[in-house]
Amino acid sequence: MTKFHSIDTGFLMGDGGIMFGAVPKKFWAAKYPCDENNMSSMAMRAVFIETENHKIIVDTGAGDKHLSKIKYYKPHEMKDLREEIGKLGVSPEEITDVVNSHLHFDHCGGNTVANEKGEIVPAFPNAVYHVSLAQWENYRKPTTFERLSFFADNIEPVLDAGQLHRVPSDTELFDGIHLKLYDGHTPGQIAVFFDTDDERFVYAGDIIPSSVHCYHSCLCAYDNNLTLAMDEKKRLYDLAKAENRTLLFYHDSYTPRAKAR
Numbered sequence: 086m087t088k089f090h091s092i093d094t095g096f097l098m099g100d101g102g103i104m105f106g107a108v109p110k111k112f113w114a115a116k117y118p119c120d121e122n123n124m125s126s127m128a129m130r131a132v133f134i135e136t137e138n139h140k141i142i143v144d145t146g147a148g149d150k151h152l153s154k155i156k157y158y159k160p161h162e163m164k165d166l167r168e169e170i171g172k173l174g175v176s177p178e179e180i181t182d183v184v185n186s187h188l189h190f191d192h193c194g195g196n197t198v199a200n201e202k203g204e205i206v207p208a209f210p211n212a213v214y215h216v217s218l219a220q221w222e223n224y225r226k227p228t229t230f231e232r233l234s235f236f237a238d239n240i241e242p243v244l245d246a247g248q249l250h251r252v253p254s255d256t257e258l259f260d261g262i263h264l265k266l267y268d269g270h271t272p273g274q275i276a277v278f279f280d281t282d283d284e285r286f287v288y289a290g291d292i293i294p295s296s297v298h299c300y301h302s303c304l305c306a307y308d309n310n311l312t313l314a315m316d317e318k319k320r321l322y323d324l325a326k327a328e329n330r331t332l333l334f335y336h337d338s339y340t341p342r343a344k345a346r
């Protein structure tokens with residue numbers, strides 16, 4: 086039996102013009118609020134999947150190691166992911182797998198923490214961390230455009246601890262839990278397809294970060310390759326629709342999920 090929980094790890098403020106890309110404000114602001122500075126609230130909502138034999142976290146928020154570096158984004162209501170899973174009766178040691186959709190700081194900051202000696206170590210000491218091989222290679226040789234989105238200490242300590250698994254292509258992680266790779270926002274972003282007893286889900290990461298991004302033309306200015314991002318979003322959305330899946334939105338502060346229609 087597979088169960089899942091959504092876990093809010095905190096919120097950032099994102100410029101609406103950047104978040105919703107080449108769509109006029111008149112359109113996006115009617116669907117997603119912004120303040121007088123054009124800034125919109127962006128959730129960072131991790132997914133925790135429990136199966137009979139595995140406890141899997143999908144994306145880990147921004148963590149607490151870089152709050153001064155990311156203060157432009159006004160991080161607030163930040164939570165410790167380990168404490169949040171503790172509220173579900175699960176310890177960090179019990180986590181078997183962490184899936185990073187990609188390595189931008191707002192998706193993998195909770196991968197690692199400082200220990201009592203001040204060393205940065207994996208937050209989940211017994212977990213295998215899954216990142217696509219394409220994303221790993223992209224992170225190690227970033228473009229100038231993407232370079233500032235990566236912080237090495239979110240992932241290098243995972244490699245050093247021997248806990249990193251690089252996913253070469255679409256794969257079934259465990260029975261009924263599929264990792265599928267999508268380009269466009271960044272190379273080899275992982276979307277997680279999984280089923281509970283009564284519903285089918287897909288965690289769409291930054292391929293479809295909010296309900297507004299379900300609109301074909303609504304892309305994010307942070308997408309590496311807009312043309313490809315549009316095609317890849319359509320590929321994911323069409324599959325989700327064909328399989329009657331509910332989309333889980335990482336960044337949508339108001340609509341955590343919606344059926345693909």
Ligand SMILES: [Zn+2]
Nearest residue numbers: 189191192291
């Ligand atoms: Zn993101």
